[in-house]
Amino acid sequence: DTAVSQTPKYLVTQMGNDKSIKCxxxxxxxxxxxxxxxxxxxxxxxxxxxxKELIINETVPNRFSPKSPDKAxxxxxxxxxxxxxxxxxxxxxxxxxGGSPLHFGNGTRxxxx
Amino acid sequence: xxxxxxxxxxxxxxxxENLVLNCSFTDSAIYNLQWxxxxxxxxxxxxxxxxxxxxxxxxxxxxxxxxxxxxxxxLYIAASQPGDSATYLCAxxxxxxxxxxxxxxxxxxxxxx
Numbered sequence: 085d086t087a088v089s090q091t092p093k094y095l096v097t098q099m100g101n102d103k104s105i106k107c108x109x110x111x112x113x114x115x116x117x118x119x120x121x122x123x124x125x126x127x128x129x130x131x132x133x134x135x136k137e138l139i140i141n142e143t144v145p146n147r148f149s150p151k152s153p154d155k156a157x158x159x160x161x162x163x164x165x166x167x168x169x170x171x172x173x174x175x176x177x178x179x180x181x182g183g184s185p186l187h188f189g190n191g192t193r194x195x196x197x
Numbered sequence: 198x199x200x201x202x203x204x205x206x207x208x209x210x211x212x213x214e215n216l217v218l219n220c221s222f223t224d225s226a227i228y229n230l231q232w233x234x235x236x237x238x239x240x241x242x243x244x245x246x247x248x249x250x251x252x253x254x255x256x257x258x259x260x261x262x263x264x265x266x267x268x269x270x271x272l273y274i275a276a277s278q279p280g281d282s283a284t285y286l287c288a289x290x291x292x293x294x295x296x297x298x299x300x301x302x303x304x305x306x307x308x309x310x
Contacts, residue, residue: 088240117297119297124302125284125302125303126300126302127241127286127288127298127300128297128300129297129298132297141297174240174241176240176241183228183229183231183246183290183292183298184246185231185243185246186231186233186241186243186298187243188233188240188241188242189240190238190239190240191238191239191240
């Protein structure tokens with residue numbers, strides 16, 4: 085199946101821990117993103133990554149860091165987790181930038197206790 | 198700063214009706230606008246993308262229009278079916294920042310059989 089896949093689907097962890105979410109796309113796209121959907125259902129861009137150029141939304145704490153081993157992967161590392169980090173995190177990809185049609189993964193529901 | 202608003206927040210209609218979902222954005226300097234559907238526990242599926250130079254896009258029973266000058270877009274669903282039940286989100290692309298889309302909160306649509 086051609087898709088954007090992310091793991092795990094659910095992640096429950098305690099405050100202060102460090103965790104990672106993995107994302108892979110086999111669509112051949114050159115741009116990948118991380119979005120956060122909070123409890124009020126707002127989706128907000130966190131990062132975009134294209135040809136080794138990373139653009140960070142200025143509101144994202146530096147505890148969050150994306151890592152891209154290759155064009156098909158963009159993993160999200162979160163250090164020192166806080167209660168407010170609880171949300172659904174979506175990975176997405178597109179061919180080119182500039183608002184090209186996005187393909188989303190199914191999301192990772194992170195719960196910090 | 199771009200803001201996207203969707204009205205209504207929720208809508209329930211009988212099967213077979215034609216319906217219109219509304220989306221407004223505050224900054225008319227957009228490059229394009231996208232409509233997505235989100236099913237429970239799933240990621241977003243791209244439905245239609247309208248470039249700023251276009252007035253409308255059609256895909257099957259869906260038709261999206263764009264009036265950039267007034268900051269409005271509508272999604273028209275013809276002959277609604279129970280399978281259309283989902284949350285519909287619109288998102289504006291204005292460039293800048295993390296090069297991401299600005300999303301509305303969505304309209305939760307229920308089609309009654």
